[in-house]
Amino acid sequence: MSKNIAYGLGILLVALMLYLGLITNSQQENVAGLSAGKKAPDFTLKTLDGKEVSLKDYRGKVVLLNFWATWCPPCREEMPLFVRMYEKYKDKGFEILAVSTDSSLEPVKKFVKEYRINFPVLYDDKNVVSLYGIQGLPTSFLIDRDGVILKVRLGEYKEIEKDLKEVL
Template identity: 80%
Template sequence: MSKNIAYGLGILLVALMLYLGLVTNSHQENIAGVLPGKEAPNFKLKTIEGKEVSLEDYRGKVVLVNFWATWCPPCREEMPLFERVYRTYRNKGFEVLAVSTDSSLDPVKKFVKEYKLSFTVLFDDRNITSLYGIQGLPTSFLINREGKVVKVRLGEYKEIEKDLKQIL
């Protein structure tokens, strides 16, 4: 196998692993276009029920904005954790905005029903994914009450509860 082919296959494998959330990066805050310490860009999207909401509507609360898809195994894995954490901390000012990047709404509605998700699920028109510089799924942004990003996470966000306790 030539060096060029091996190099190309290596790059393809790393890109695929990043896309699936299987590789983490010690500099995760540099993966996405939105960096910790910066204000999270406002956006408006519709819920899966058709109601328009904006990130600005949640100012004064701690918000987890999670980009995900129903076909993404790590995304599916973290949703029950997000639901548990949401139910535990919602009365303390915590909200979850799960931004689906699926190509159609039907699998998202089915997924929400199957997993009994009670937090807000939004459907992206691809503009918000681009605005946030999403390079792989899942990608999460933890935003404080002032609207500033405090954590960016590519891949499963298993430490959400620990990070949340520090800023609530």
């Protein structure tokens, strides 16, 4: 009897893992209707020092648009990689716009200093989060030189360098 229960629980666990995997994959490919091949919606946000930045200002560049927060462990994990990628590829037309979803600016400023972030960090009033249909953090959009979404990534973007080598 206990073998049957263990076998049944094993099947249930595998089914649950497959189901959750399908949900995660669909979110990576299609966050709020924004998927590869669609135009990235334009927006204007302010940097931490108050300068206005619009996505359209970056046409002609490959842009990583990253939604993150200081309290998010995977966000904290991927940020050093983004700093390295920006240093390595900025001269080839690569830009990063990091959109903070934190509720206040102070932890963001501290984070930027601590992690030596060398690209624009923008502060969102939640309008752009809604516009892009962000459902989890981190979420990244790799956008081509014409403003078209190439990749949508929910979770840590570990394969960023491979993707950059394909488009730069």
